Amino acid sequence: MFRLEHCVLAMAPVLTSIHHQSFDNPWSEQAFQQCLQLPTVSGRVAIANGNSAARPLGFILWQRNTEECEILTICVLPNERHMGVGRQLVGICIKENQKVDIVLEVAKDNLAALSLYRRSNFTAVGVRPNYYKRDDGKKMDAMILRRPAGQKTTC
Ligand SMILES: CC(C)(COP(=O)(O)OP(=O)(O)OC[C@H]1O[C@@H](n2cnc3c(N)ncnc32)[C@H](O)[C@@H]1OP(=O)(O)O)[C@@H](O)C(=O)NCCC(=O)NCCS
Numbered sequence: 001m002f003r004l005e006h007c008v009l010a011m012a013p014v015l016t017s018i019h020h021q022s023f024d025n026p027w028s029e030q031a032f033q034q035c036l037q038l039p040t041v042s043g044r045v046a047i048a049n050g051n052s053a054a055r056p057l058g059f060i061l062w063q064r065n066t067e068e069c070e071i072l073t074i075c076v077l078p079n080e081r082h083m084g085v086g087r088q089l090v091g092i093c094i095k096e097n098q099k100v101d102i103v104l105e106v107a108k109d110n111l112a113a114l115s116l117y118r119r120s121n122f123t124a125v126g127v128r129p130n131y132y133k134r135d136d137g138k139k140m141d142a143m144i145l146r147r148p149a150g151q152k153t154t155c
Pocket residue numbers: 022023074075076077080081082083084085086087088105106107110111112113115116117119
């Protein structure tokens with residue numbers, strides 16, 4: 001089991017570590033520091049419940065303006081996946097931003113993330129061809145997904 005806590009500046013190192021274990025092209029700690037200081041950026045980190053030292057499992061960051069919310073990044077430690085952490089992180093983002101559309105970009109071949117978002121009522125509204133460049137030099141399209149405001153929370 002886990003709890004969700006607000007992402008704060010002091011968490012930049014641990015968020016960086018989780019990001020580095022989750023993406024080919026992870027953000028730097030400096031990027032997290034800059035992001036977490038923006039007044040428009042919010043997020044939640046999932047912390048494992050227990051008596052030992054806090055053990056972060058994954059996190060989500062989003063940026064909100066008056067018209068829409070963009071999910072900037074979401075990731076869960078490889079060994080902690082398939083246990084509902086991602087679903088809860090997307091769920092809290094939806095709950096906190098019910099009055100605006102939520103948008104995001106996801107690689108066309110990221111089946112786990114696409115499945116997670118579709119379950120949460122996101123639908124594809126566009127494609128950015130060859131948007132992602134992988135370590136092996138291959139390029140991959142980005143799907144643009146949108147979840148219109150005002151839908152019931154399903155996750
Ligand atoms: C995408 C990610 C955040 C999902 O986190 P997670 O904690 O494993 O997700 P959950 O356990 O909450 O699963 C929620 C749903 O996602 C989908 N899902 C998760 N992993 C999946 C997989 N490997 N294959 C297919 N669907 C998957 C399922 O629909 C699942 O629902 P179900 O368990 O009822 O079948 C995680 O895989 C991750 O960190 N990936 C690397 C970073 C990344 O790609 N982030 C998204 C960038 S847009």
